[in-house]
Amino acid sequence: xxxxxxxxxxxxxxxxxxxxxxxxxxxxxxxxxxxxxxxxxxxxxxxxxxxxxxxxxxxxxxxxxxxxxxxxxxxxxxxxxxxxxxxxxxxxxxxxxxxxxxxxxxxxxxxxxxxxxxxxxxxxxxxxxxxxxxxxxxxxxxxxxxxxxxxxxxxxxxxxxxxxxxxxxxxxxxxxxxxxxxxxxxxxxxxxxxxxxxxxxxxxxxxxxxxxxxxxxxxxxxxxxxxxxxxxxxxxxxxxxxxxxxxxxxxxxxxxxxxxxxxxxxxxxxxxxxxxxxxxxxxxxxxxxxxxxxxxxxxxxxxxxxxxxxxxxxxxxxxxxxxxxxxxxxxxxxxxxxxxxxxxxxxxxxxxxxxxxxxxxxxxxxxxxxxxxxxxxxxxxxxxxxxxxxxxxxxxxxxxxxxxxxxxxxxxxxxxxxxxxxxxxxxxxxxxxxxxxxxxxxxxxxxxxxxxxxxxxxxxxxxxxxxxxxxxxxxxxxxxxxxxxxxxxxxxxxxxxxxxxxxxxxxxxxxxxxxxxxxxxxxxxxxxxxxxxxxxxxxxxxxxxxxxxxxxxxxxxxxxxxxxxxxxxxxxxxxxxxxxxxxxxxxxxxx
Amino acid sequence: xxxxxxxxxxxxxxxxxxxxxxxxxxxxxxxxxxxxxxxxxxxxxxxxxxxxxxxxxxxxxxxxxxxxxxxxxxxxxxxxxxxxxxxxxxxxxxxxxxxxxxxxxxxxxxxxxxxxxxxxxxxxxxxxxxxxxxxxxxxxxxxxxxxxxxxxxxxxxxxxxxxxxxxxxxxxxxxxxxxxxxxxxxxxxxxxxxxxxxxxxxxxxxxxxxxxxxxxxxxxxxxxxxxxxxxxxxxxxxxxxxxxxxxxxxxxxxxxxxxxxxxxxxxxxxxxxxxxxxxxxxxxxxxxxxxxxxxxxxxxxxxxxxxxxxxxxxxxxxxxxxxxxxxxxxxxxxxxxxxxxxxxxxxxxxxxxx
Numbered sequence: 001x002x003x004x005x006x007x008x009x010x011x012x013x014x015x016x017x018x019x020x021x022x023x024x025x026x027x028x029x030x031x032x033x034x035x036x037x038x039x040x041x042x043x044x045x046x047x048x049x050x051x052x053x054x055x056x057x058x059x060x061x062x063x064x065x066x067x068x069x070x071x072x073x074x075x076x077x078x079x080x081x082x083x084x085x086x087x088x089x090x091x092x093x094x095x096x097x098x099x100x101x102x103x104x105x106x107x108x109x110x111x112x113x114x115x116x117x118x119x120x121x122x123x124x125x126x127x128x129x130x131x132x133x134x135x136x137x138x139x140x141x142x143x144x145x146x147x148x149x150x151x152x153x154x155x156x157x158x159x160x161x162x163x164x165x166x167x168x169x170x171x172x173x174x175x176x177x178x179x180x181x182x183x184x185x186x187x188x189x190x191x192x193x194x195x196x197x198x199x200x201x202x203x204x205x206x207x208x209x210x211x212x213x214x215x216x217x218x219x220x221x222x223x224x225x226x227x228x229x230x231x232x233x234x235x236x237x238x239x240x241x242x243x244x245x246x247x248x249x250x251x252x253x254x255x256x257x258x259x260x261x262x263x264x265x266x267x268x269x270x271x272x273x274x275x276x277x278x279x280x281x282x283x284x285x286x287x288x289x290x291x292x293x294x295x296x297x298x299x300x301x302x303x304x305x306x307x308x309x310x311x312x313x314x315x316x317x318x319x320x321x322x323x324x325x326x327x328x329x330x331x332x333x334x335x336x337x338x339x340x341x342x343x344x345x346x347x348x349x350x351x352x353x354x355x356x357x358x359x360x361x362x363x364x365x366x367x368x369x370x371x372x373x374x375x376x377x378x379x380x381x382x383x384x385x386x387x388x389x390x391x392x393x394x395x396x397x398x399x400x401x402x403x404x405x406x407x408x409x410x411x412x413x414x415x416x417x418x419x420x421x422x423x424x425x426x427x428x429x430x431x432x433x434x435x436x437x438x439x440x441x442x443x444x445x446x447x448x449x450x451x452x453x454x455x456x457x458x459x460x461x462x463x464x465x466x467x468x469x470x471x472x473x474x475x476x477x478x479x480x481x482x483x484x485x486x487x488x489x490x491x492x493x494x495x496x497x498x499x500x501x502x503x504x505x506x507x508x509x510x511x512x513x514x515x516x517x518x519x520x521x522x523x524x525x526x527x528x529x530x531x532x533x534x535x536x537x538x539x540x541x542x543x544x545x546x547x548x549x550x551x552x553x554x555x556x557x558x559x560x561x562x563x564x565x566x567x568x569x570x571x572x573x574x575x576x577x578x579x580x581x582x583x584x585x586x587x588x589x590x591x
Numbered sequence: 592x593x594x595x596x597x598x599x600x601x602x603x604x605x606x607x608x609x610x611x612x613x614x615x616x617x618x619x620x621x622x623x624x625x626x627x628x629x630x631x632x633x634x635x636x637x638x639x640x641x642x643x644x645x646x647x648x649x650x651x652x653x654x655x656x657x658x659x660x661x662x663x664x665x666x667x668x669x670x671x672x673x674x675x676x677x678x679x680x681x682x683x684x685x686x687x688x689x690x691x692x693x694x695x696x697x698x699x700x701x702x703x704x705x706x707x708x709x710x711x712x713x714x715x716x717x718x719x720x721x722x723x724x725x726x727x728x729x730x731x732x733x734x735x736x737x738x739x740x741x742x743x744x745x746x747x748x749x750x751x752x753x754x755x756x757x758x759x760x761x762x763x764x765x766x767x768x769x770x771x772x773x774x775x776x777x778x779x780x781x782x783x784x785x786x787x788x789x790x791x792x793x794x795x796x797x798x799x800x801x802x803x804x805x806x807x808x809x810x811x812x813x814x815x816x817x818x819x820x821x822x823x824x825x826x827x828x829x830x831x832x833x834x835x836x837x838x839x840x841x842x843x844x845x846x847x848x849x850x851x852x853x854x855x856x857x858x859x860x861x862x863x864x865x866x867x868x869x870x871x872x873x874x875x876x877x878x879x880x881x882x883x884x885x886x887x888x889x890x891x892x893x894x895x896x897x898x899x900x901x902x903x904x905x906x907x908x909x910x911x912x913x914x915x916x917x918x919x920x921x922x923x924x925x926x927x928x929x930x931x932x933x934x935x936x937x938x939x940x941x942x943x944x945x
Contacts, residue, residue, distance in 0.1 A: 069776040072761045099711035224759030238762060448710055449676035450732030452760070456661045457669045460915060 064218060064227045067234050073104040073207075074453055075443070076228060076237035078214060078250055080107030080114075082128070082187055083415025083432035084243030085194035086143075088208075090440030092201040093141035096448045097440075103206045104235060105198075106228075108213045114191045119148035123271045125392040127298065127306045129155065129182040129285075129426035130190070134433045138193070142200070146193030147185065153299045154180035155285045159380050162289035162484055162495065164339055170496035171380070172503050182426070184285075184298050184306070190429075217253045219410070226410050226454075239454040241412045241439070243432075246401060248417035254408035260401040260420075260474075263481065265293050266316035267423055268309040271392035272331065274383040276302035286382040287424070288335055289484035290342065294424045295334045297382040305382070306392075308423050309334060315346055316395045318353035324388045325361035333368060335382055339487075341371045398422050400478055402471060406435075406463040410454035414439055419470050424484075425477045431470050438465045505561055642818040643745040643789055647811045651725065652748035654859060658726020659756050665726070667857055667910065668807070672728050674908060674917040675806060675835055675938060676736075682940045683802055683831050684713035687892040712737030715780045717801040720825060722790045723808030727753030727783075734763055734783035738802070743786045743793060750787040757783055794821045801830045809836040809874075810867045816877060823882045829945035835908065835938045839868035842934040871905035871933045878902040878941055889942040895924030903941030907932025 075091065077084050088105050091097045130138075130152075138144040158174040158181060174181060198206050209230070216229040217240070225236045242250025251258070276282070282305065286297040293310035300306055309319070309331070319330060333345055348367045352359045359367070401420040406413050415432030439462045446458035453459075483495055502509055657664040685708055693701070715737030721730040722743055730742035730753065744750050757765040764773035766784040773782060786793075790805075803826050805818075812818045826832050837843050844865050852860040878888065879902040888902045895904050907920030909932060920932025 067761070069761075069774075074762060095706055096710040220759070220761075222756065222759030224756070225761055236761065238760070446673065448713075449673045449680060450714075450734075450736040451673055451676075452731065452735070455669075457666075458673070460670075464915065 064220060064234055067227065067236050071233070071235040072102075072225075073235065073237045074101040075103045075239045075241060076226070076235065077103065077105045077241045077243055078228075079243035079245060079415075079417070080105060080109070080111050080191075080208070080210070081243060081245065081415070082190050082194070082429055083417075083436055084241075085191055085198065086138075086433050087241060087243060087414055087436035087440060088206050089143050089194045089197040090141050090436050091443065092198065092205050094440060094444035094447075097444050098202060098205055100447055101205070101443075101453075104237065105206060105208045106212045106214060106230070107208070107210045109211065111191075111195060111208065111210050114188055114195055117188050117192050119151050119189065122389055123300055123304055123306065123392065124186045124188050125269045125271055125306065125394055126187040127184055127269075127300065128187055128190070128429040129298065130185050130433075131182050131430050132179055134430050135183060137433065137437055141197065143194050143197040146196035148189055148192075151189050151300075152183045152185040153301060154283055155182045155184060155299060156180055156283040158285045158287070160287045160289070160499075161380075162499075164291075164487055164492050170499040170503075172499050172509075173380075174509070180283075182285075184300055187429070214249065217250070223409060237410075237454075238452060239410055239412065239443075239459075241414060242417040243414050243436075244417055246399065246416045246420045248413060250411060251403060251413055251417055254411040254413075256408055256411075256413065257404045258401045259404065260399060263293075263310075263398040263400065263422055264312065265310045265398045265422075266313045266395045267398050268307075268311065268316045268319055268395045269392070270307050270309075270327070270331070270394075271300070271389040272297070272305045272307050272328075272385040273387040273389065274303060274305065274385045277383055280383075282383065284382070286335070286380070290334070291339060291485060291487045292346075293481070293485060295331075296424070297335065305385075307331060310398060310422065310424065313397070314350055314353070318349045318358065320393055320395055321353060321358045322349075322364075323358070323361060324390045326359055326364045327388050327393065328385055329361060329364050329368065331388065332385055337368075337371070344371060400474060402474055406467060407456060407459040409456060412439060412459055412462065419474055421474050422477050422481050424481060425473075427473050427477060431473060435462075435466055435470075438462055505558070505565075642791065642812040642814045642821070644811065644813045648746045650859075650861060652746045655726065655746065655748040655752045658728070658749070658752050664857075664859060665728070667851075668725075668728060670910075670915065671835075671908070671917045671936075672732060674919060676729070676732050678906065678908070678919055678938045678940070679802070679804070679831075679833055680709055680713060682833065682942070683717070684709045686831075686942065688829075688889060688942065688945075712780060714738035714802070718799075718827075719802040719804065720793070720798075720800040722803070722805040722822065723811070724753060724785065725749050727757055727785065729804060729806050730783060730785070731757060731760070731763060733802075733804070734765075734781045737780045739782045741784050741786060741793075741798070741800070743788050743790065745787075745789055747787050750785050753785050757785070790818065790821050790825070794825055798825060799827045799830075800825055801827055802833065803830065804833045806833075806835045807837075809834055809869055810863060812867075815867075815869055816881065819874075819877060820882055823878070823887075823943075826943045828943055830943050831940065832903075832943070833938065833940045834874075835936065836874075837863065837868045837936055838870050838933055839865065840870070840934045843868055843936075846935050871937050871939070872901065874939055875901035875903055875905060887944060889944055891924075893924070903939055905933055906938045906940075907934070908936045908938055910936075 077088055084105060084107075088103060091101070091103055097103075135144060138147075159171060160174075161169050161171040163169040195208075198208065212230045214228050214230060218227050219225075220227050220236060225238055226240045227234050227236045228240070240250060240253075242248045242254075244250055274282075282299040282302050285299060288295050290311070292312050292315065295309040295311075296307065298306050298308070309316070311319070319327060322330060330345070330349065333342060337345065345364075345367060349359060349364075352363070399420050400422065403413055403418045406418050414435040416428065418435065419428075419431060421428050421431070442459065442462040442465075443453055445461070446453055446455075451458035483491070486495075654664055660666075661669045685705075690708075691704065697704075713736055714733055717738050719733045719738040719740045720743070721727075721733060721740060724730045724742035724744045726749060727742060730740050734740045734757075742753065744753070754765075754767065757763050758767065762775060762779065764775045764779055764781040764783055766772040766782055768785075773779075803822050805822060809815050809818065822832060822834075837847055847858075847863050848865060851857045852862060875896070879885070879900050882888070882902070884900075884902055885896075890896055891904050893904075896902055904924070907922075907929070908917050909920055910916075911918050917936075919938070920929070922929030922932060
């Protein structure tokens with residue numbers, strides 16, 4: 001009666017978990033014995049029994065040894081990626097947290113490359129676009145000052161197009177204002193800035209442990225804490241935050257399910273080299289939607305950019321195996337060739353790859369030369385690339401995943417552990433940063449009123465604020481992918497018209513920009529910026545339009561614009577009708 | 592203030608809010624109705640449980656294992672806790688009477704100083720009493736904020752649950768029934784101690800506290816007047832008395848009894864009794880007339896007790912079902928809008944003169 005029985009669960013965080021291994025054995029058995037013998041059936045049932053058993057606590061699971069006060073933390077963050085580091089930095093920027101809370105950050109690998117990154121050398125292929133809102137937030141938590149700015153490229157314009165028909169290039173152009181729409185920043189740059197922010201925090205607030213793989217996680221006595229075994233040592237925390245990526249072991253531990261689907265696509269990334277353009281500085285991001293998925297050109301420097309080419313897994317594999325010169329050619333073709341020519345090139349690539357003889361540069365040149373002469377397209381094209389950094393070529397599968405819940409008893413999820421998305425809108429990390437911001441302020445509020453930070457009630461505002469915006473973002477990106485990937489006459493027409501309408505209608509475009517170029521929710525302005533109302537004269541007036549009033553004002557403006565368009569269209573129609581009548585009358589008169 | 596008016600007020604309070612149910616008259620509690628008998632028996636544990644209703648003790652003992660189920664019987668109470676501690680923070684940590692004197696030399700630090708006052712462990716060094724702690728929902732938060740907390744409850748079951756729960760949290764400075772602890776490192780201030788006793792017994796033992804809280808208890812005791820006097824006496828000079836309770840209005844009947852108990856079953860039927868509810872103005876007038884008035888208690892900084900014969904501040908606290916949280920009701924004292932917020936649940940606070 002005095003002691004509540006402890007519920008315990010075990011998990012293995014690394015790829016080869018027992019629950020995954022066992023079913024594979026069971027599934028493999030029938031192929032060896034087409035008619036399963038009794039022994040095989042026994043083996044199968046044994047395997048099943050074992051696999052179900054592995055989720056229940058085995059009998060030999062010993063009690064958790066007593067854990068010292070030094071190893072007792074309030075908050076344990078698992079994962080030293082951008083989301084985990086951002087969360088830790090956000091937490092230490094809150095005074096109450098700084099004064100009262102002990103935080104442990106566990107990273108399975110080493111943070112040495114991050115710490116010692118010298119903002120020189122080749123570009124990393126893990127690059128994210130950071131939206132203006134998130135940059136403002138990073139400034140407000142004193143993290144942005146650690147960014148190597150010459151390795152973070154401002155994106156002033158975004159150009160998006162899809163041209164199934166070479167004669168028409170419906171295009172969407174998001175023009176820049178006085179501040180960049182986003183900044184292309186290497187993840188390692190962001191991570192280093194955040195790590196430096198943590199190192200500036202007062203002694204003893206955040207402990208960072210590297211090479212600390214969590215081997216086991218269990219609820220402690222009375223569910224009053226969560227114990228984590230690192231090697232032979234146990235640590236515990238009132239709250240465990242999973243910032244541990246798409247295959248989050250913390251999510252598994254908390255028995256939070258996910259839903260979503262795999263896009264039948266891989267993202268191929270590479271660092272591109274090109275000549276600096278004397279006329280157009282490299283501050284424009286380009287994205288072309290192909291039937292197989294979007295190909296994006298994202299600026300890094302005057303003479304370097306990065307690419308994300310989302311395409312079918314076989315094609316991504318084939319591209320990856322090309323020699324650099326051939327890949328350069330293929331990428332240039334990906335941005336410039338009409339879709340039907342591109343299809344011919346892709347088939348040739350796939351066929352050669354299937355024969356295990358990837359096309360050489362000369363072979364590809366021959367194929368491209370044999371294509372019918374392409375008509376000059378009116379699409380705005382990115383610079384012609386001259387080379388690819390071979391070591392930067394990599395690919396990864398694309399998935400839409402959303403956790404059913406962001407919190408459980410003593411557990412919270414942020415970033416990729418909670419959601420993964422298609423990279424076409426560059427929202428993955430931005431949503432993760434917004435998660436970190438909201439979770440940190442939720443925990444700060446909980447702490448200032450003495451709540452148990454692991455309690456469901458204390459954590460409730462976090463999913464309340466983040467779940468729906470994230471869900472809307474995931475869904476919107478998913479729909480965009482479908483709409484832009486579809487190739488049939490009706491969709492082509494609808495998409496083309498839609499793009500042109502959006503491009504012409506200012507308020508509608510502003511709405512899309514707010515959702516495409518920026519994070520789903522707005523970070524609060526910093527105190528410094530709020531001091532005199534606005535930081536810059538061109539900033540929107542504070543307090544004038546926000547929330548519902550802003551939405552209403554936008555709606556009113558949209559109605560006005562629509563009315564103007566309708567009036568103009570009506571004028572044209574009326575004029576046409578009048579002309580037709582006059583002509584008819586003339587014709588009658590002539591008779 | 593004439594003694595006549597004082598007596599009348601007391602009678603009114605007693606006749607409206609404190610009237611015990613006829614069925615309870617036969618129990619021991621009703622026999623200990625007069626203050627004199629309270630004092631006389633206060634040294635004996637058994638007879639000092641005087642303002643406590645035995646039925647209520649039994650009721651909450653039956654529910655005691657649900658205290659820490661954040662989605663169960665006490666879910667609404669769990670959600671209310673942050674907001675009532677926030678109220679306490681505004682009153683105790685941000686107390687305008689305790690504000691450091693403003694100096695011209697220090698003018699640039701205003702913002703930082705304000706931030707520092709209401710942050711961190713703002714109860715550090717303060718002796719707090721939680722009367723009717725139940726499972727320890729409030730007591731644990733006070734201890735986490737650095738308070739030296741004594742939490743009492745009349746139900747032994749509740750105390751047992753509270754002790755068990757606190758002992759499972761390694762970061763709580765918990766002291767067990769044998770006085771052992773706290774086992775937390777010295778860097779974590781505070782102290783949390785649960786006692787199975789009554790406010791009257793504690794009062795008789797001469798204990799004094801910086802902060803006396805009694806959340807959602809007033810509507811469960813038999814003689815709220817005696818109970819209040821006892822709490823008021825235990826507040827140190829310069830200390831705070833904070834309470835939350837439910838007003839006796841048709842809206843409260845509808846929300847807390849008809850809806851929450853009978854229809855939606857958020858709360859076990861029988862938890863609340865309409866006739867035991869206390870109205871905010873009754874509470875303020877009682878403190879003014881029976882507990883020393885403004886001679887003992889500070890006038891409110893915002894002059895919200897500007898009307899004569901009332902002490903302390905009441906503030907509505909309402910549940911926002913869309914936000915899933917409770918909210919403190921804003922408004923200026925004496926206005927219709929502020930009164931609307933206090934039609935159901937409300938907070939009460941008064942500060943004793945130093």
